[in-house]
Structure formats: C-alpha cells, structure tokens
Amino acid sequence: MIEFKLPDVGEGMHEGEIIQWLIKEGDAVTQDQPIVEVQTDKVNAELTAPITGVVKTILFSAGDTVEVGTTIFTIQEEGELPSKEPASDERDRSQLQPCDEEGGDRLASPWPPEAGRALATPFVRQMAREMKIDLQLVMGTGPAGRIIESDLLQFAQSNSDLREHPVHSNDRILRKREPEKKVNQPTSAETGMEERIRLKGIRKKIAEHMVKSVSTIPHVTHVDELEMEALKELKDQLKAYSEDKEIKLTFLPFFVKAIVIALKEFKTLNASIDETTNEIILKHYYHIGIATNTSEGLIVPVIKHADQKTIFQLADEIRQLATEAREGKLSLEQITGSTFTISNVGPIGGVHATPIINYPEAAILALHKMEPRMVVRDLEGVIRLMMNMSLSFDHRLIDGVTAVQFTNRIKELLENPIRLVVEMR
Structure with missing residues (x-):
C-alpha cells in the first residue's frame, strides 16, 4: 500500500486546496493517470497516480485545504495482496493517522475515531469552536464519516432556533449554547442580506502577497x-x-x-x-x-x-x-x-x-x-x-x-x- 502525500508543486508552497477528485475509491488506475486537481497560490495542478493499482482510500474532500506532506489518498499496487485485518483493536495507525495540533486523530485517518472524539480536520475543529458547535452532535458526511465544513454549516442552519438545553448523546449530557450577544450584532434583516464567502485559494494568496508587499516595501x-x-x-x-x-x-x-x-x-x-x-x-x-x-x-x-x-x-x-x-x-x-x-x-x-x-x-x-x-x-x-x-x-x-x-x-x-x-x- 502506498500513501500519496501532497507534494510541493510551487516555489515553497505550504498548502493546497483540493479542487476536485478525478477518481473515486475502488477505481483501478494506471501510472501517471490524473487523480486529483489541486489549487495553489500560483497555479492549478493535476496530480497523477504514482503506480498502477487500485485507489483504496480518499482522505480529503473537494474544498479542503491540505498541508504539504500530508497523505491525501492511498493506492494498492497492482497484484499486491490485500493487507490482513488486525486480530485485535490494537491496529497500527502510525502511517495513516498523523496527529493534529490537539494531539488527537487527524481526519486523514481511515480508521474509526477514538470513542468520544469526532473525526474532523484541525480547520473544521477551529471552525466549530468559532461557531460554538459541539462536534459530537454533528453527523459527518466525509470519508469514514468525518465532519466537513458543509456539515457544520448545515448543522448550524438546522439548529439555529434551539435554545440552551441538555442533549443526551453516548450516555453523556451535552449542551447547546446560545450565541454570545455581541455589541452591534447585525439584526436578522441585515443578516439575511449578507453573503459570506470564505477567503481561500488564489484570492487568499493575493491578499497575503499584497499585505507582504505593503508591510515590507x-x-x-x-x-x-x-x-x-x-x-x-x-x-x-x-x-x-x-x-x-x-x-x-x-x-x-x-x-x-x-x-x-x-x-x-x-x-x-x-x-x-x-x-x-x-x-x-x-x-x-x-x-x-x-x-x-x-x-x-x-x-x-x-x-x-x-x-x-x-x-x-x-x-x-x-x-x-x-x-x-x-x-x-x-x-x-x-x-x-x-x-x-x-x-x-x-x-x-x-x-x-x-x-x-x-x-x-x-x-x-x-x-x-x-x-x-x-x-x-x-x-x-x-x-x-x-x-x-x-x-x-x-x-x-x-x-x-x-x-x-x-x-x-x-x-x-x-x-x-x-x-x-x-x-x-
């Protein structure tokens, strides 16, 4: 089994945004066949299969931003025997399960998350903290049931009218909290007339480049x-x-x-x-x-x-x-x-x-x-x-x-x- 890690396709590139997958899990692919389109701060690049084989696991979704060196999919070489399932729960996760900044499982893992811990990327976890959403309450629709950005937005929209009350989940009592009141918070009419677009991709890099230029020169x-x-x-x-x-x-x-x-x-x-x-x-x-x-x-x-x-x-x-x-x-x-x-x-x-x-x-x-x-x-x-x-x-x-x-x-x-x-x- 080969792990395909996001390469540096630019000059000192640190991360890339996945634009679209050109294959799906289980597809047989040939060496050099286009697999995924990634956008950096400079160009769109098609990444190709390193070998002929079968795509086993896709670890990120379109729209995700991934750091260079992170495994984004795995591929089993043609003729390679399927790996044996471990006999106990002590599975070796060292290769496909790097840690995020919280010390827990990164969403890139194909294995089930630890009990009591939702499967999500550091970016989604940060987003959930800012939105005051408990990830344990969100149903993930990404690979291996991981929670993606759209899941948070859907959850927030579906539960916008809930007040603070206890919610039972996995024999634990969780609480939904009302958003904190902020000074000059927009009225509902104003909110309905706003549209929020995530600063990402080329537009994000342009912004960073302009700030660098003006702050330095x-x-x-x-x-x-x-x-x-x-x-x-x-x-x-x-x-x-x-x-x-x-x-x-x-x-x-x-x-x-x-x-x-x-x-x-x-x-x-x-x-x-x-x-x-x-x-x-x-x-x-x-x-x-x-x-x-x-x-x-x-x-x-x-x-x-x-x-x-x-x-x-x-x-x-x-x-x-x-x-x-x-x-x-x-x-x-x-x-x-x-x-x-x-x-x-x-x-x-x-x-x-x-x-x-x-x-x-x-x-x-x-x-x-x-x-x-x-x-x-x-x-x-x-x-x-x-x-x-x-x-x-x-x-x-x-x-x-x-x-x-x-x-x-x-x-x-x-x-x-x-x-x-x-x-x-």
Missing part, C-alpha cells in the same frame, strides 16, 4: 503623462503588416520595449533586496510581468527575456499568456521570476492609481486610459491623445530623482517612437 508613487499621437500613428502603420502575420498589435509591446531600455540604464528599478543577507540584487535579465485580470483574481504571467524579442513576438506572447491565464492553464514557469511588472488598467478606465509593487520587485508601472485632452504646446492650447502612467517604487532602493528620470526616459522613447525603433536591440 515603503511605497512611493510618481505620476506622469504621455502624448500618444506619434505612437498611435506608428501602430496604425504596422496594422496591415501585423494582420498578415495574424498578430493583434496593441500598445503594450511598445511599452515593454521602452521599459526594458530604461531598465538597462536605471538598474535599481530591475533589482530586489534580500532581507536575509541585507544585499541588493541587481538583475541583468529582463523578465516583464503583465498583470492580467481573471475570474480567479489577478494573475501575473511573465515574458522571459523581453529584451531579446521583437515587437511582434512580444505581441503574440502577451496574447497567448493572457488567454492561458483566463483559462487557468498557465504553468508555474510562466508565472514566476518577473523582475518588473506592468499593470495595464487603461482598457477599463481610470486616470490615476497607486499600484502595489509585486514583491520582491522594486517597482511597478500602471498604464491608464488614453483620451483626447487639452494641453499647451508652444503657448497654445491644442487637443492631443494623452495617457497617464503611475510608477510605484521601493524607496529603500530608488530615490525620487531616479524614478522621475526613469519615466522621463520612457516618455522620450514612446513620444518619439522612431528613437525607440533605433535603440531597440
């Missing part, structure tokens, strides 16, 4: 504006050529190229700080992250070695990465290793923002909507196609003067795209 944001007339004219001139290549050309590849040129000149914007060694890491490679909105949250696919790619290659790769991000098909390699990030919010509107740096990078550039504006040129008011850009930077590494010089360089290249073309290499 002293953010400063510099805003400037670009005149886009000349770049739009160049893009329009290239439209027929790009269509012949079946490539959708946008402004973003031009920004990537201009940013890379500027990063080579202002090296601290393509750097990070190693807090453990107190060192500045200057990176001589240019991996540009493109913040992409998806139904699961913000994903940042990465264009590797952007300095070595043409405008058309960048355009095609940006389109492919955005499509795969929205379909949840990105690999770990495609979403890690960025050195600088672009957040293009222009298509959805907005003229100014303070973007949060993609930790541990040193800066992020947000691009805003293009619109005709009245500006002054040669002391006369004229209408030009304008765009704002917001640069948030790590003030530990980058001074305000450097940040302004960096955006000025980008402006110089994009407002004079012939110069951009000449300087690309």
Whole structure:
C-alpha cells in the first residue's frame, strides 16, 4: 500500500486546496493517470497516480485545504495482496493517522475515531469552536464519516432556533449554547442580506502577497503623462503588416520595449533586496510581468527575456499568456521570476492609481486610459491623445530623482517612437 502525500508543486508552497477528485475509491488506475486537481497560490495542478493499482482510500474532500506532506489518498499496487485485518483493536495507525495540533486523530485517518472524539480536520475543529458547535452532535458526511465544513454549516442552519438545553448523546449530557450577544450584532434583516464567502485559494494568496508587499516595501508613487499621437500613428502603420502575420498589435509591446531600455540604464528599478543577507540584487535579465485580470483574481504571467524579442513576438506572447491565464492553464514557469511588472488598467478606465509593487520587485508601472485632452504646446492650447502612467517604487532602493528620470526616459522613447525603433536591440 502506498500513501500519496501532497507534494510541493510551487516555489515553497505550504498548502493546497483540493479542487476536485478525478477518481473515486475502488477505481483501478494506471501510472501517471490524473487523480486529483489541486489549487495553489500560483497555479492549478493535476496530480497523477504514482503506480498502477487500485485507489483504496480518499482522505480529503473537494474544498479542503491540505498541508504539504500530508497523505491525501492511498493506492494498492497492482497484484499486491490485500493487507490482513488486525486480530485485535490494537491496529497500527502510525502511517495513516498523523496527529493534529490537539494531539488527537487527524481526519486523514481511515480508521474509526477514538470513542468520544469526532473525526474532523484541525480547520473544521477551529471552525466549530468559532461557531460554538459541539462536534459530537454533528453527523459527518466525509470519508469514514468525518465532519466537513458543509456539515457544520448545515448543522448550524438546522439548529439555529434551539435554545440552551441538555442533549443526551453516548450516555453523556451535552449542551447547546446560545450565541454570545455581541455589541452591534447585525439584526436578522441585515443578516439575511449578507453573503459570506470564505477567503481561500488564489484570492487568499493575493491578499497575503499584497499585505507582504505593503508591510515590507515603503511605497512611493510618481505620476506622469504621455502624448500618444506619434505612437498611435506608428501602430496604425504596422496594422496591415501585423494582420498578415495574424498578430493583434496593441500598445503594450511598445511599452515593454521602452521599459526594458530604461531598465538597462536605471538598474535599481530591475533589482530586489534580500532581507536575509541585507544585499541588493541587481538583475541583468529582463523578465516583464503583465498583470492580467481573471475570474480567479489577478494573475501575473511573465515574458522571459523581453529584451531579446521583437515587437511582434512580444505581441503574440502577451496574447497567448493572457488567454492561458483566463483559462487557468498557465504553468508555474510562466508565472514566476518577473523582475518588473506592468499593470495595464487603461482598457477599463481610470486616470490615476497607486499600484502595489509585486514583491520582491522594486517597482511597478500602471498604464491608464488614453483620451483626447487639452494641453499647451508652444503657448497654445491644442487637443492631443494623452495617457497617464503611475510608477510605484521601493524607496529603500530608488530615490525620487531616479524614478522621475526613469519615466522621463520612457516618455522620450514612446513620444518619439522612431528613437525607440533605433535603440531597440
């Protein structure tokens, strides 16, 4: 019998959420056959069978969050004789029954729980404590009768009108307690108009990443504006050529190229700080992250070695990465290793923002909507196609003067795209 433990499928991943099982207990499977889909803070991963055999026990349900190294299912190798049932109650539980933080049986055990102890994960136990629910009163619907999150919610809904009174169970007297009254507790009408969604999966990791960034990096944001007339004219001139290549050309590849040129000149914007060694890491490679909105949250696919790619290659790769991000098909390699990030919010509107740096990078550039504006040129008011850009930077590494010089360089290249073309290499 082989225990399949949740592996680290990410960079330093600590836990994963089970999205769905692709098999059920008793199924015969072949080696490398997909068994379960797991979501980490970065990607969705399909885990496969390590051997050909029969799935004996599934230890967690869809929706459960599991720590790396925890057994999630067991599989009996093809041709292996079934293990003999122990003759007494002294079963060896050492392999399939790790302890939770309370010293008791973890829900991963296929054996019946100890007398008087409900079968539940540490997460469900904590949830029960917060809801003031005695697990002994709850009927478990998970594997081996374990109590899962939905069982608690169902129990709470079914017993919401019970008052404090004794309940007899297993010759013990248990008590249902009324919820403690809290200050400013919502009225029943307000409660009925609320919806609670557990913070989990990618959204939870985004929240943790943002807190890490803001709590570690002293953010400063510099805003400037670009005149886009000349770049739009160049893009329009290239439209027929790009269509012949079946490539959708946008402004973003031009920004990537201009940013890379500027990063080579202002090296601290393509750097990070190693807090453990107190060192500045200057990176001589240019991996540009493109913040992409998806139904699961913000994903940042990465264009590797952007300095070595043409405008058309960048355009095609940006389109492919955005499509795969929205379909949840990105690999770990495609979403890690960025050195600088672009957040293009222009298509959805907005003229100014303070973007949060993609930790541990040193800066992020947000691009805003293009619109005709009245500006002054040669002391006369004229209408030009304008765009704002917001640069948030790590003030530990980058001074305000450097940040302004960096955006000025980008402006110089994009407002004079012939110069951009000449300087690309």
